[in-house]
Amino acid sequence: DTAVSQTPKYLVTQMGNDKSIKCEQNLGHDTMYWYKQDSKKFLKIMFSYNNKELIINETVPNRFSPKSPDKAHLNLHINSLELGDSAVYFCASRSTGASTDTQYFGPGTRLTVL
Amino acid sequence: DAKTTQPNSMESNEEEPVHLPCNHSTISGTDYIHWYRQLPSQGPEYVIHGLTSNVNNRMASLAIAEDRKSSTLILHRATLRDAAVYYCILRGSQGNLIFGKGTKLSVKP
Numbered sequence: 001d002t003a004v005s006q007t008p009k010y011l012v013t014q015m016g017n018d019k020s021i022k023c024e025q026n027l028g029h030d031t032m033y034w035y036k037q038d039s040k041k042f043l044k045i046m047f048s049y050n051n052k053e054l055i056i057n058e059t060v061p062n063r064f065s066p067k068s069p070d071k072a073h074l075n076l077h078i079n080s081l082e083l084g085d086s087a088v089y090f091c092a093s094r095s096t097g098a099s100t101d102t103q104y105f106g107p108g109t110r111l112t113v114l
Numbered sequence: 115d116a117k118t119t120q121p122n123s124m125e126s127n128e129e130e131p132v133h134l135p136c137n138h139s140t141i142s143g144t145d146y147i148h149w150y151r152q153l154p155s156q157g158p159e160y161v162i163h164g165l166t167s168n169v170n171n172r173m174a175s176l177a178i179a180e181d182r183k184s185s186t187l188i189l190h191r192a193t194l195r196d197a198a199v200y201y202c203i204l205r206g207s208q209g210n211l212i213f214g215k216g217t218k219l220s221v222k223p
Contacts, residue, residue, distance in 0.1 A: 043158070045210040048209070101205075102163075103158075105157030108155075
């Protein structure tokens with residue numbers, strides 16, 4: 001029944017490694033997002049996809065590459081991990097309609113780079 | 115992108131109403147005002163949103179000033195489970211949420 005799910009919930013890895021975070025939504029939404037919450041708890045948009053097409057790509061290093069195999073999935077691949085990548089990453093999907101405009105967030109993936 | 119200003123923190127007693135203020139003086143005419151909250155160790159969750167008129171739902175009420183430069187989120191009876199960071203948000207041009215620092219609400223029993 002989970003609306004937006006992310007795996008893994010925790011990810012601990014060494015500097016220089018490559019890792020992926022997966023996100024899936026079963027809400028039928030067309031738009032999905034990745035947000036990053038740093039150690040100061042500040043949440044910032046990273047990417048947005050609409051129906052598998054990239055529509056937002058904020059100033060994020062090229063080491064971060066989102067992939068959307070279908071509109072229910074938006075994965076995040078990170079190459080050559082750095083200490084500063086340690087953060088909580090949230091996936092979200094958005095529903096829009098005549099009277100709704102709501103984003104549903106996943107539980108987050110806490111990434112720790114050692 | 116328009117920005118919002120909120121107090122860093124507020125305290126409330128359980129069972130009492132809470133009024134969380136937000137200033138958004140640069141809001142444009144078509145910007146909706148959104149409120150989300152983030153409970154400890156969880157992702158943000160939607161609370162309420164509105165354009166001009168006051169709005170009510172099962173979670174809260176949203177009072178919007180006539181000039182739309184400020185709004186107030188009202189929790190009618192705070193519970194311990196309402197302790198969270200509350201974000202007043204204006205969306206970006208592509209629908210993304212632009213988060214500020216939010217207001218950390220503490221609820222005392």
